[in-house]
Amino acid sequence: MSNQPRVAKVLAALLVSMTAGAMVLMALGDNPPSAGVFSLSSYYLHHLDSVEKAIRSRTSQSTGHWGRIEIYYSGTKAGNIEQLASLGGLASAEDINCHFVICNGLGGGDGQIQSTEKWQRQWSIISGRTWYGSSQTIRICVIADGKTAIPTDSQKQRTQVLVQELRRKFGIQTDSVYYPSNWL
Template identity: 40%
Template sequence: MKNPARTAKVVVSLIVSMTLGAGILMALDDKAISEGAFSLASYTRLNSIDKAANPVEAALRQWEQVEVYCANISSDTDSHFTIYNDVLGEDGVIEQTNSWRKQRSCDADGSKTIRVCVVTGVENKPSDCQLKRTAALIEKLRRKCGINNRDIYYPSNWQI
């Protein structure tokens, strides 16, 4: 280092510019321009997969399959989990239903299928956030309940 004063100026200006850049990015993070698949602010506000997958009121039942389906609206009685879009809730939020909390079947025949409703609205296409959150939930349930990958069923238009 021939010129320590110059080095100090460069380091200080680098720190100031990085701080300003980070401040600008954080200020823009909640705006529409940066929302999407890579917005950390919107993703960190979502509930945890671990909390969503834990039954609250009953011991974990022996489940054999997972079925993911899309619906225009959420139907609390037809599923164990609901994953919302921006229309009916915050995109990617996972909600347990009473059926999961009490470890009851959603079907009258008492099947051992975990049902996951992905609320897509009229266009019947899940958002990127819903796809990622569904995949994370399914993986957590698969490991927790010992379900094989071949026993997980998705809609025909699902993009894995």
């Protein structure tokens, strides 16, 4: 029972600190403190477009057209739509064979979602020597190789938000979403 004075002191200190914190917040009212240097929310608000904006397209979107989502690695350590097209020997960025690219800070903002021309026109991906998927598959390319260049926390978070929004908008089931085998 010799711990009772210590417990009382800890509880009193907790009560005082919580009261002081509440008073500071009430004094600030509708003027919250400015975001710190590493504020994730201010980074998203000022540097990254919303997922809803990335999902918009110039062509009408039909809920029955899309039924699967596949996330895959670019196989590169850096890049964006234009750089991936160039590395792939494509004539232009319009020819890239995915719907979205999620950048890692090396070629685009960390977590930046770039929608491709195929998404803007609501076109299916073309089957080729490296992919034989369905015409109902939305493909998301994450800039990483999955070995030495793994996805950043921002890329993972933005991918999750993008997938959730696509699933909600097009009625895609959870078991129809495919991630790379070493997705963390």
